Amino acid sequence: MTLALVAILVGFAGLIWSADRFVAGAAGIARNMGMAPMMIGLTIVAIGTSAPELIVSINAALDHAGGLAIGNAIGSNLANVGLVLGVTALISPIPITASIIKRELPLLLIATFGALFFLLDNKLELIDGIAFLAMLAGIFYILVTSKSHQPDAELATDTEHVPDIPQSKAWLLFFVGLILLIASSRALVWGSVEIAAALGVSDLIIGLTVVAVGTSLPELAATVASALKGHHDIALGNIIGSNLFNLLGVMAMPAMITPSALDPEVFSRDYLSMTAITLLLAAMLIAPLLLRKFKRQEPAGNKVGRIGRGEGALLLLAYGAYYYLLLSVSL
Numbered sequence: 001m002t003l004a005l006v007a008i009l010v011g012f013a014g015l016i017w018s019a020d021r022f023v024a025g026a027a028g029i030a031r032n033m034g035m036a037p038m039m040i041g042l043t044i045v046a047i048g049t050s051a052p053e054l055i056v057s058i059n060a061a062l063d064h065a066g067g068l069a070i071g072n073a074i075g076s077n078l079a080n081v082g083l084v085l086g087v088t089a090l091i092s093p094i095p096i097t098a099s100i101i102k103r104e105l106p107l108l109l110i111a112t113f114g115a116l117f118f119l120l121d122n123k124l125e126l127i128d129g130i131a132f133l134a135m136l137a138g139i140f141y142i143l144v145t146s147k148s149h150q151p152d153a154e155l156a157t158d159t160e161h162v163p164d165i166p167q168s169k170a171w172l173l174f175f176v177g178l179i180l181l182i183a184s185s186r187a188l189v190w191g192s193v194e195i196a197a198a199l200g201v202s203d204l205i206i207g208l209t210v211v212a213v214g215t216s217l218p219e220l221a222a223t224v225a226s227a228l229k230g231h232h233d234i235a236l237g238n239i240i241g242s243n244l245f246n247l248l249g250v251m252a253m254p255a256m257i258t259p260s261a262l263d264p265e266v267f268s269r270d271y272l273s274m275t276a277i278t279l280l281l282a283a284m285l286i287a288p289l290l291l292r293k294f295k296r297q298e299p300a301g302n303k304v305g306r307i308g309r310g311e312g313a314l315l316l317l318a319y320g321a322y323y324y325l326l327l328s329v330s331l
Contacts, residue, residue: 071207
């Protein structure tokens, strides 16, 4: 038990440290090879923010802990919206841009309800994984084509965090980050499965709680830091982009590696809770725009409103309510 707890703590610390190096190295390599900053932000950096969830999901599936892999993806999305966005809004209210409402939010809702359709039978099969990856490819295509018409000011905000480092150092960061990502996730998965067995709870519950919060720590750190520095567009866009990739990229891994039946609670309790908090976020984003239209007010530039401290508290309350539901039925 003690060794398992140490493995979880070391795994969390390793994931956070190595994910940052991996993303910096990959983005640096792409930039040095002449890849457009816009494409780096949309592909390498976007995928890199979900690298902990992806690697943990792959390792969990390879260890036949499919419940942990699914719980990690769903639980991370719940944590990203309820915990990460809630805490960030409490620290520094987040402006809402019209582009988020018109582009990223509809894609997130499409992905959420699209994945819901494939989980209705409580099975995760190879065809589901292929469908998830196909949807992810389609969404990436839409984002790439829409960003090509993005105003220069927006593009600068999206890509200003792409590193400019020497190629040799970029490759070193990439390989060190990748190796440590894999090693850290292996330690985290092993420790989590051991703890679940010792406590007599399912690996699904461990994935929804301990592992999900742990793999969301990079998003929490990056989002709070972005908000404090005034990069609010990055903060909100990072959450939506990460949730998109968790839904369609991370959830595809157990379907492709170890297809299996799901616990009924995955759909009826966990996925529907994730859908509910996603719709709550959508309502918070859309309400200021509708209110402005009702009052016939023109938006101030690209800003149509904000997620303030009241909304942040509500998101945290919703996340806490889910945990109460989860613990009440699992204890």
